Amino acid sequence: MTGKRKIKKLSAMFFCVAAWLAFCPGGLSASVIGGGYPGEYLLLYSPTAASLSMGCVPSDGASSVFFNPSRLSALRSKEITFMRSSLLSGGVYTASFFAFPLSERRVFSFGFVSSGVEGAEWVDDFGIGNRGTFYDRSSAYSAAYSFPAFKSLDFGAAFKIVTQEMHLYSAQGFGLDAGMRYVKRKKIVTSFSLQNILAPSLLLREDGDADEFPLNARFSLDTKPLKNLDFKIDAVYENLTPAADEKSCSFFAVGLEYSVKEVFRLRAGYNPSFFSTGFGVSMGMTDFDWAMQIRDEGNFFTAGISVKWGMMPQLWQKRLMDKEKFLNDFSKNLEIEKAYAIEKGKEADEVRDETVKMRFLAAKRYVKNHEYGMAMDEVNIVLKLNPEHEQASKLKKDISSGRLKADLHYALAYQYYKNENYKTALKKAKKAMRLNRDHTAAKFLYHMITSRIFIEAGDYYQAKEHLLSAFKMYPDDSECLMLLNGINDLLKAGKTGRSR
Numbered sequence: 001m002t003g004k005r006k007i008k009k010l011s012a013m014f015f016c017v018a019a020w021l022a023f024c025p026g027g028l029s030a031s032v033i034g035g036g037y038p039g040e041y042l043l044l045y046s047p048t049a050a051s052l053s054m055g056c057v058p059s060d061g062a063s064s065v066f067f068n069p070s071r072l073s074a075l076r077s078k079e080i081t082f083m084r085s086s087l088l089s090g091g092v093y094t095a096s097f098f099a100f101p102l103s104e105r106r107v108f109s110f111g112f113v114s115s116g117v118e119g120a121e122w123v124d125d126f127g128i129g130n131r132g133t134f135y136d137r138s139s140a141y142s143a144a145y146s147f148p149a150f151k152s153l154d155f156g157a158a159f160k161i162v163t164q165e166m167h168l169y170s171a172q173g174f175g176l177d178a179g180m181r182y183v184k185r186k187k188i189v190t191s192f193s194l195q196n197i198l199a200p201s202l203l204l205r206e207d208g209d210a211d212e213f214p215l216n217a218r219f220s221l222d223t224k225p226l227k228n229l230d231f232k233i234d235a236v237y238e239n240l241t242p243a244a245d246e247k248s249c250s251f252f253a254v255g256l257e258y259s260v261k262e263v264f265r266l267r268a269g270y271n272p273s274f275f276s277t278g279f280g281v282s283m284g285m286t287d288f289d290w291a292m293q294i295r296d297e298g299n300f301f302t303a304g305i306s307v308k309w310g311m312m313p314q315l316w317q318k319r320l321m322d323k324e325k326f327l328n329d330f331s332k333n334l335e336i337e338k339a340y341a342i343e344k345g346k347e348a349d350e351v352r353d354e355t356v357k358m359r360f361l362a363a364k365r366y367v368k369n370h371e372y373g374m375a376m377d378e379v380n381i382v383l384k385l386n387p388e389h390e391q392a393s394k395l396k397k398d399i400s401s402g403r404l405k406a407d408l409h410y411a412l413a414y415q416y417y418k419n420e421n422y423k424t425a426l427k428k429a430k431k432a433m434r435l436n437r438d439h440t441a442a443k444f445l446y447h448m449i450t451s452r453i454f455i456e457a458g459d460y461y462q463a464k465e466h467l468l469s470a471f472k473m474y475p476d477d478s479e480c481l482m483l484l485n486g487i488n489d490l491l492k493a494g495k496t497g498r499s500r
Contacts, residue, residue: 037239037249038202038211039162041115041138042066043195044236044273047095048083049304053278053291054255055269057232058191058220061306062099065109065144067218067234068179068193069156072107072146075099077419083304085291091117091136105148109158114139116165136166146181154181162200162213173200175213189222214239214246228259261486267291278302284420284456285309310419323369330365334358356386363395372399372408406436410445417449422456425449444473451483460487 046052047066051059058067062079078100085093097111116137146156158177179193195216203210219235238249255269265280278291291302363378382392413428426449432442447470454463467484
């Protein structure tokens with residue numbers, strides 16, 4: 001059976017199981033949230049304000065391991081998140097996660113979640129208070145890893161250490177979660193996870209019964225029906241294997257997010273416990289999120305922050321190593337072909353012409369991979385064998401003049417610009433313009449980078465001047481138009497910046 005058929009069968013099975021859980025008697029259609037089982041703070045709540053503002057549907061980023069470890073594979077940069085929220089019981093819920101990619105779709109994550117009440121009144125068996133206060137705190141520490149199993153399928157697993165402290169008692173247990181994520185099209189992403197495959201067990205008192213965490217399941221569907229709109233559906237099934245005196249609980253949640261110019265995000269969501277709303281503000285590498293839960297008991301507010309920075313070097317190193325291996329193999333093949341031609345007794349002119357042809361092709365391949373020193377060596381060999389080779393002469397002139405190096409520095413500047421590393425991008429763009437004074441694309445990128453730097457510094461007049469210069473070069477560029485319109489709106493609103 002081929003890999004594609006396996007994926008199709010797995011996807012079909014996924015949707016069949018989801019439909020059965022949704023419509024079977026006592027299934028998701030019952031919409032009961034929370035059965036009072038141990039560890040519900042790791043299932044029914046959320047570690048990010050973005051997720052809480054969308055009804056607790058799964059969110060992306062470093063904290064996505066909370067919902068499904070395989071969702072980490074979507075992460076393309078290092079990220080750290082923190083969130084703090086108030087609880088109905090008067091306690092506090094905090095969460096913090098850190099994730100970093102090892103290579104494409106291979107991501108490690110470490111996280112901490114805590115939920116607890118401090119200073120609660122101590123009441124005895126007869127309901128009499130004034131016995132002092134006590135605390136009840138539950139925490140979970142996790143380490144997760146996600147990786148690609150097939151072209152469109154990712155797997156992930158999370159090992160966790162769960163603790164509970166209640167007054168004079170404490171307990172510790174270990175658990176394991178796992179999940180998969182299927183991405184055939186970027187606008188439709190499905191995922192499935194099982195929580196507590198290895199179930200934690202907490203024994204607070206030696207003469208009591210241990211609290212066993214139940215086996216839970218989560219089905220998620222992320223869609224993008226419009227360019228700026230994300231819509232998510234999440235189905236949660238708690239206690240898949242209930243004992244005789246237990247029951248299963250299930251519910252669904254929906255959430256949506258609308259992006260405004262990739263800076264401001266409006267969110268709303270629903271699950272059987274509450275309606276929610278909120279917003280997020282993106283400021284380059286830092287995102288601020290705020291959420292409000294609208295409950296019968298009152299409104300509760302949550303704030304969170306996440307910081308992202310640079311693509312992992314391993315991604316670049318892998319691509320460079322692949323290119324280097326290809327070039328080495330190509331050089332070996334050239335030598336083999338040359339030896340083969342000589343052994344077959346070809347005439348000297350035929351050998352020379354064949355060598356010139358292969359050497360020139362090698363030079364072009366080195367140029368394509370920006371190996372200009374090695375390309376120049378191959379061009380010199382071609383001209384030595386055939387001084388009248390016009391294409392080789394032209395290529396040598398382009399390499400010597402720096403035009404090709406200017407293209408390389410422009411490509412690097414563009415990549416750093418897309419990764420929001422504006423300082424390094426500016427250096428590369430200036431280098432490209434020094435190497436080729438007529439490089440229009442590099443000049444345009446220079447003005448776009450400089451405008452971004454002034455926008456971050458709050459100097460909107462300077463930013464506008466550079467955007468106007470860029471607009472004169474490429475008046476149809478959508479990003480330039482978007483930034484220029486945004487600056488004009490800010491200036492009309494009275495935000496003059498620092499320059500005037």
